[in-house]
Amino acid sequence: MGTESILKSTNYSQKLFLSYGNWKQVNVCRLDNFITEIGHWSGDTGLSVVGAQFDYSEYNPGLFRKYNVVKGDNLKFAVNKRQAEYLVGRYCALKALEKLSKQDMAAYTVLSGKHREPLWPENIVGSISHTSDCALCAVGNANVFYGIGIDLEVILTPLQAQDVALQVHNTHELQQLKAVGISDHVATTILFSAKESLFKGIFSQVGEYFGFEKACLININSKLARLDFKLDSAFILAHDLPSAISCHYQIENGMVLTRCVLYR
Numbered sequence: 001m002g003t004e005s006i007l008k009s010t011n012y013s014q015k016l017f018l019s020y021g022n023w024k025q026v027n028v029c030r031l032d033n034f035i036t037e038i039g040h041w042s043g044d045t046g047l048s049v050v051g052a053q054f055d056y057s058e059y060n061p062g063l064f065r066k067y068n069v070v071k072g073d074n075l076k077f078a079v080n081k082r083q084a085e086y087l088v089g090r091y092c093a094l095k096a097l098e099k100l101s102k103q104d105m106a107a108y109t110v111l112s113g114k115h116r117e118p119l120w121p122e123n124i125v126g127s128i129s130h131t132s133d134c135a136l137c138a139v140g141n142a143n144v145f146y147g148i149g150i151d152l153e154v155i156l157t158p159l160q161a162q163d164v165a166l167q168v169h170n171t172h173e174l175q176q177l178k179a180v181g182i183s184d185h186v187a188t189t190i191l192f193s194a195k196e197s198l199f200k201g202i203f204s205q206v207g208e209y210f211g212f213e214k215a216c217l218i219n220i221n222s223k224l225a226r227l228d229f230k231l232d233s234a235f236i237l238a239h240d241l242p243s244a245i246s247c248h249y250q251i252e253n254g255m256v257l258t259r260c261v262l263y264r
Contacts, residue, residue, distance in 0.1 A: 034058040035088060040099055046144050047261070048100035050092040051136040059084040067091045070109040074116060085135065089128040092137040093118060096126070100139050117203055127151075127200045131255070138259070146242075149201030149260035153193040155251075161185035168192045173217040180222040186251065191217065193258040194227050194247040201260035206239045215245070225249050 028039035037053040059080055064071045069090045075083050093110045111119045120126050126139035129152045138150050156164070161184060165174070169191045177187035195212045214235045219228040227247045236243055247260040 032058075034063055034084075035091070038092070038095070040095065045261070047138050047140045047148070048096045049136070049138045050096040050099065051134065052088050052092050053134050054084065054088045056081060056084050056132060059087075063087060067094075068106045069094070070111070072112050074112050081132065085130045085132070088135040089130045089137065090118075092135050093126065093128055093139070096137045096139045097121065097124070100124070100141070115203075115209060117200075125204060127197070129196075136257075138261075140261075144264060146262035146264050147201035147204060147260070148262070149197035149199065149203075149247075149258075151193045151196040151200070151258050153189055153196075153256045153258075155254055155256055156185050156189045156192075158185040161188040164188065164192065168195065168212055169217070176217055176220050180220060186256070189256050190227070190249050190251070190258070193256045194229075194249060194260070197247050197258040197260040198229060198245055201245070201262050202239075202241060205241060210235065218244070 028037060030036055031038060033055060035052050035054050039051060041047075041049040041051075061071070061083065064087055067087065069087055071083070072086075075086060078086070090110050094105045094108065097108065097110075098105045108121065113119050118126060118128055120139065123142045124139055125142050125145050125148050126137065127148045127150045128135065128137045129150050130136070131152050131154055134152065136150055136152055138148050140148055165188050168188055173191060174184065174187055177190060178184065182190065192212075194217075195215055198215050199210070199212075214232045215229040216232075217227055218230045220226070221228075225248055227249060229245050229247065231241055231243060231245065233243075235241065242262070245260060245262065247258050250257045
């Protein structure tokens, strides 16, 4: 199926992929009844990005062998939904690495570390995100990028947002997004996703889990769809981190997409 026909689709995930920043999606195709759409983005960013749409109802464990993805020990007791999301995320990762390296990566496996983080080849940084029906992976060369973080989230309902708000942001952070016309539950979703992207972007440097309170929103530029965060000073010193990090966000068709790309 070509790009033109996908543009006519009503599926929000596909629309979101097609409008990802200033990148142009190319080589869009259908693999089978499980991975119904997969495409690669090209642009001048130096990143390699691959996204896929999948139908969980068509999942079966034999697809791991079909797609040359190793079913890690971390999936030993995982439900099928988790296995399906992991499979598509790792398949996108392999395809993104192939586009970046221009080499066949069929023999390579993107395993998981002790914190379930993707383990990339030497001199590569990257990030994977997924929802229940789509996955996205971005990778780049470590000599160009300090870190890469991406995150996809279905927008929280008002009740869901209330339940997690205290763990995601403080009142001042929320008010900054509300001041530019973003409603409470969407603002909470954006901040959650942006902090997830930030977390992924610096995780390789930190090497351990840390709370969202380590990053505080200090500015929003709604025209550029950019959030500027300041990191906790003690946290910066402990891990040799930059003092401020920016994330970009995108709201479209019931979803939020954020990315935190840190250049050297």
